[in-house]
Amino acid sequence: MTTVPVSFSVNGTPYDLHVEPRRLLSDALRHDLRLTGTHVGCEHGVCGACTVLVDGDPVRSCLLFAVTLDGAEITTVEGCCAPSGGMGPVQQAFHECHALQCGFCTPGFVTTVTAYLCDHRDPTRAEAREAVSGNLCRCTGYVNIVSAVQRAAELTAGLTAEDRS
Amino acid sequence: MTTRLFGERVPRVEDPRLVTGNGRFLDDLGHDALEAAFVRSPHAHARIVDIDVSEALDVEGLVAIYTYDDLDGRTGEALPLLIPHPTLTHGRTPHALARDEVNHVGEAVVMVVATSRYVAEDAAERVRVEYDFLPAVVGIEAARAAEELVHDDVPGNLAARMVQQTGDADAAVDAAPNLLELDLEIERSASMPLEGKGVLARWDPDDESLLVHTSTQTSTSVRQALAAKLGLPVDRVEVVTPDVGGGFGVKIVHPWPEEILVPWAAIRLGRPVKWTEDRREHFVSSAHERGQLHHVRVGYDDEGVLAGLSVRFWHDNGAYVPYGLIVPIITSTQLLGPYKPGVYRVEFDSLYTNTVLVTPYRGAGRPQGCYVMERVMDAIAAERGIDRTVVRERNFIRPEEMPYDHGLIFQDGRPLLYDSGDYPATLAKLKKLVGWDGFEAYREQARAEGRRVGIGLACYVEGTGVGPYEGGHIRVETDGTVVVSTGLTTQGQGHRTMLAQIVADELGVPFDRVRVTTGDTRRFKYAVGTFASRTAVMSGSAVALTARSVRDKALTIAAEALEVDVEDLEVVDGHVRVKGSPSSSIDLGAVAVLSNPLRYAFDEAAARATQFAAPADPEKPPVGPGEQPGLEGSDYYSPPRSTFANGMHAVVVETDPDTAEIRVLRYCVVHDCGTLVNPMLVEGQIHGGVAQGVGGALYERMEYAPDGQLLNASFMDFLMPYASEVPEVEIDHLVTPSPLNPLGVKGAGEAGVIPGAAAIASAIEDAEGLTITRMPISPSELFALRAAHRKETP
Ligand code: FES
Numbered sequence: 001m002t003t004v005p006v007s008f009s010v011n012g013t014p015y016d017l018h019v020e021p022r023r024l025l026s027d028a029l030r031h032d033l034r035l036t037g038t039h040v041g042c043e044h045g046v047c048g049a050c051t052v053l054v055d056g057d058p059v060r061s062c063l064l065f066a067v068t069l070d071g072a073e074i075t076t077v078e079g080c081c082a083p084s085g086g087m088g089p090v091q092q093a094f095h096e097c098h099a100l101q102c103g104f105c106t107p108g109f110v111t112t113v114t115a116y117l118c119d120h121r122d123p124t125r126a127e128a129r130e131a132v133s134g135n136l137c138r139c140t141g142y143v144n145i146v147s148a149v150q151r152a153a154e155l156t157a158g159l160t161a162e163d164r165s
Numbered sequence: 166m167t168t169r170l171f172g173e174r175v176p177r178v179e180d181p182r183l184v185t186g187n188g189r190f191l192d193d194l195g196h197d198a199l200e201a202a203f204v205r206s207p208h209a210h211a212r213i214v215d216i217d218v219s220e221a222l223d224v225e226g227l228v229a230i231y232t233y234d235d236l237d238g239r240t241g242e243a244l245p246l247l248i249p250h251p252t253l254t255h256g257r258t259p260h261a262l263a264r265d266e267v268n269h270v271g272e273a274v275v276m277v278v279a280t281s282r283y284v285a286e287d288a289a290e291r292v293r294v295e296y297d298f299l300p301a302v303v304g305i306e307a308a309r310a311a312e313e314l315v316h317d318d319v320p321g322n323l324a325a326r327m328v329q330q331t332g333d334a335d336a337a338v339d340a341a342p343n344l345l346e347l348d349l350e351i352e353r354s355a356s357m358p359l360e361g362k363g364v365l366a367r368w369d370p371d372d373e374s375l376l377v378h379t380s381t382q383t384s385t386s387v388r389q390a391l392a393a394k395l396g397l398p399v400d401r402v403e404v405v406t407p408d409v410g411g412g413f414g415v416k417i418v419h420p421w422p423e424e425i426l427v428p429w430a431a432i433r434l435g436r437p438v439k440w441t442e443d444r445r446e447h448f449v450s451s452a453h454e455r456g457q458l459h460h461v462r463v464g465y466d467d468e469g470v471l472a473g474l475s476v477r478f479w480h481d482n483g484a485y486v487p488y489g490l491i492v493p494i495i496t497s498t499q500l501l502g503p504y505k506p507g508v509y510r511v512e513f514d515s516l517y518t519n520t521v522l523v524t525p526y527r528g529a530g531r532p533q534g535c536y537v538m539e540r541v542m543d544a545i546a547a548e549r550g551i552d553r554t555v556v557r558e559r560n561f562i563r564p565e566e567m568p569y570d571h572g573l574i575f576q577d578g579r580p581l582l583y584d585s586g587d588y589p590a591t592l593a594k595l596k597k598l599v600g601w602d603g604f605e606a607y608r609e610q611a612r613a614e615g616r617r618v619g620i621g622l623a624c625y626v627e628g629t630g631v632g633p634y635e636g637g638h639i640r641v642e643t644d645g646t647v648v649v650s651t652g653l654t655t656q657g658q659g660h661r662t663m664l665a666q667i668v669a670d671e672l673g674v675p676f677d678r679v680r681v682t683t684g685d686t687r688r689f690k691y692a693v694g695t696f697a698s699r700t701a702v703m704s705g706s707a708v709a710l711t712a713r714s715v716r717d718k719a720l721t722i723a724a725e726a727l728e729v730d731v732e733d734l735e736v737v738d739g740h741v742r743v744k745g746s747p748s749s750s751i752d753l754g755a756v757a758v759l760s761n762p763l764r765y766a767f768d769e770a771a772a773r774a775t776q777f778a779a780p781a782d783p784e785k786p787p788v789g790p791g792e793q794p795g796l797e798g799s800d801y802y803s804p805p806r807s808t809f810a811n812g813m814h815a816v817v818v819e820t821d822p823d824t825a826e827i828r829v830l831r832y833c834v835v836h837d838c839g840t841l842v843n844p845m846l847v848e849g850q851i852h853g854g855v856a857q858g859v860g861g862a863l864y865e866r867m868e869y870a871p872d873g874q875l876l877n878a879s880f881m882d883f884l885m886p887y888a889s890e891v892p893e894v895e896i897d898h899l900v901t902p903s904p905l906n907p908l909g910v911k912g913a914g915e916a917g918v919i920p921g922a923a924a925i926a927s928a929i930e931d932a933e934g935l936t937i938t939r940m941p942i943s944p945s946e947l948f949a950l951r952a953a954h955r956k957e958t959p
């Protein structure tokens with residue numbers, strides 16, 4: 001099958017790819033760019049494990065063709081790390097709250113929550129629950145994930161305050 | 166002093182990799198491998214007439230197409246029946262690729278290997294398989310009626326019939342002052358881990374060795390099975406579990422057809438081959454569970470105390486029984502929960518249907534048993550007009566009756582003998598936690614607001630830590646790193662953290678010096694696997710025993726070096742030191758150096774250990790008789806029988822008077838799994854189990870059409886709960902240490918799911934004042950029940 005050129009950036013790094021028009025963004029990220037943090041749990045848009053940010057908005061990379069992303073700025077779970085390369089605030093919160101077990105769903109939650117916190121600084125527990133209610137997790141029962149959203153909000157606020165001072 | 170880690174909420178060492186996207190799951194490996202796809206049967210029951218691959222051959226990038234006829238040697242044999250049982254008189258297992266007949270939608274018929282999954286699917290799509298249709302047997306009633314057969318040579322579709330009894334239960338039931346008969350049903354569900362199965366195989370022709378990564382719950386057994394099936398010496402095969410995205414039982418079954426076929430193809434092709442299961446494949450070709458019908462006769466006195474219990478049930482085992490009768494045996498024994506049944510008899514039929522095979526899903530037959538027994542308790546309470554907690558209390562095994570022998574044989578072939586537990590105390594805690602006694606006031610208050618609420622509870626006992634054994638190996642490296650391995654696998658439970666806590670304590674080293682590997686046969690060859698809530702009990706005990714022996718070895722070596730008695734030494738913070746005089750000490754890394762007399766000095770540490778370095782007795786060999794170089798050791802733990810954890814759940818539900826929508830308002834858990842290594846991890850297991858319990862009670866079911874098509878084989882239609890459906894979980898622990906193992910632990914992995922359907926049924930019944938005999942229950946089913954109930958009681 002013929003390939004088509006497409007250019008986008010992932011976690012700040014620009015990439016020029018040649019992909020088949022049918023190649024899913026999830027496969028392009030995982031297998032062409034070897035950014036395997038983005039996981040595929042259903043390939044039909046329901047579980048949210050494949051969630052990445054496209055220009056800041058959470059999208060399901062299993063439902064997008066890579067070629068449609070020309071010019072986009074994509075952020076994956078690998079891009080949610082701290083500048084030092086360690087855990088970023090959302091990742092740190094998931095760790096502190098024991099919000100993951102097998103960790104297969106976690107990248108999708110991390111990206112989803114990262115986007116959510118950009119415009120929800122201080123969610124209540126009910127709001128936090130709502131924020132993650134489009135992602136499936138089979139291991140944790142969500143209790144600690146909800147806690148992690150709130151903890152991530154605290155940690156993010158702390159970082160922002162540090163930035164300002 | 167080193168702080169004791171046992172019992173602490175130690176954050177997980179697994180997390181930093183996983184949260185940053187640096188986990189390595191099966192499909193994250195082998196980017197350059199060839200990829201496989203399968204042509205699977207679209208029919209539930211059919212004979213294969215012809216397979217035509219000619220159209221597929223033109224697909225660019227196709228590497229190979231295999232059908233049953235290509236399978237040579239033992240790969241062409243039926244897959245093993247892993248757990249035979251004398252009553253399993255008609256055990257049938259599938260072939261890696263269907264031979265001449267398919268018995269469920271999703272059975273693998275043709276394997277395609279290509280340069281990518283996309284291409285493999287292109288080719289698979291072009292393979293034409295001609296089938297002769299056979300009638301499909303779907304559902305327990307059809308299987309039982311046996312008008313059609315799944316396997317020609319299995320009369321009555323009956324794989325097994327098994328009876329256990331402690332006496333003449335039916336006579337006891339008939340003689341009792343009161344008698345109830347109940348028909349109860351529970352539907353199919355499935356483990357449904359977020360990561361499906363997957364296999365990557367690499368054959369090294371120079372080394373004549375096979376390296377297989379597979380998303381399994383038992384790498385050691387897959388290794389044995391592969392060697393046997395592929396005709397390879399076992400020592401040429403290694404099996405590694407990468408990060409595994411959940412298992413919940415489905416990945417304990419082995420070898421899956423793909424686990425044989427992918428390595429087989431890799432050897433034939435001389436190139437790495439990978440297969441990653443997609444979600445639809447998982448629905449139609451991995452295993453399901455639950456699915457049982459029960460008929461119960463129970464006799465009891467006026468106080469509600471059981472005199473006799475006679476249970477007849479029918480278990481849908483799907484098209485094949487590679488995992489034997491484990492699920493129905495567990496149902497038949499664990500049904501008893503914390504109660505004394507009086508005289509007990511249970512008889513079950515394990516029946517074939519033309520559906521996906523049935524093997525353990527978290528809880529493994531217990532949720533069904535618990536549901537049945539708890540429905541019985543509620544029915545007696547209702548009939549006698551006694552509080553539901555009181556009926557239960559009156560039938561409990563008392564703590565002073567422990568150990569309690571039920572006079573039955575459990576799943577491990579050993580007596581069903583409860584080791585410990587305090588059920589009245591657990592119930593008292595639960596009543597307090599949920600506010601059982603104050604509920605009527607709450608109900609009234611809700612009623613005044615036009616709301617309908619109900620409360621329910623369910624109790625269970627769970628045999629955990631099933632044998633036969635697990636082992637551990639520990640080596641202290643010369644830099645003081647403690648390398649631990651155990652053979653069983655991990656799927657997200659946090660085993661590395663939990664086992665490191667145990668080793669750090671037992672050995673006396675800082676937690677961050679301990680590195681744990683699980684499920685890698687290159688590191689540890691002997692193991693059973695991860696199931697039956699057994700890791701903390703089995704591998705936990707094994708690594709504790711191992712750590713103790715390594716510590717002893719360290720003390721012996723250090724005693725010589727420090728010229729003191731072993732009794733005068735202790736290990737603290739990674740140093741062996743003289744008690745009361747901490748300045749005379751030697752770190753464990755240095756002890757490891759001394760343990761291994763070297764000839765060559767390749768670095769400073771090694772120089773200290775060369776045979777010329779030590780002021781050794783020239784008359785003695787550098788490694789004495791009975792000694793071994795290296796500060797390392799292995800040990801095994803093998804319990805006489807299972808240990809029995811228990812717990813009780815209480816649920817408050819609200820049902821919408823108009824729409825019959827069901828909402829769980831509160832979910833309370835009291836749980837006794839013996840001593841807790843890491844309460845945070847145990848609570849996490851409970852949370853996850855509860856979510857699966859809620860899913861199994863209200864949302865999840867496998868909807869088979871009468872022709873054997875699975876109608877809801879996607880996450881869009883099989884409704885696993887999101888955060889919006891799962892309640893907060895309130896937990897209280899009770900600790901009754903197990904007398905059976907050195908740590909006093911009992912398993913915790915499955916408990917959370919067991920009483921879900923039972924407790925929620927109890928609560929809905931309480932809210933609605935009608936009888937529930939079938940779970941899961943949807944709003945429309947509740948709506949229909951209400952209508953039927955109104956008709957009956959105008
Ligand atoms: S993999 Fe994309 S939503 Fe499930």
Ligand code: FES
Binds near residue numbers: 101103411
């Ligand atoms: S942690 Fe396993 S699916 Fe969420």
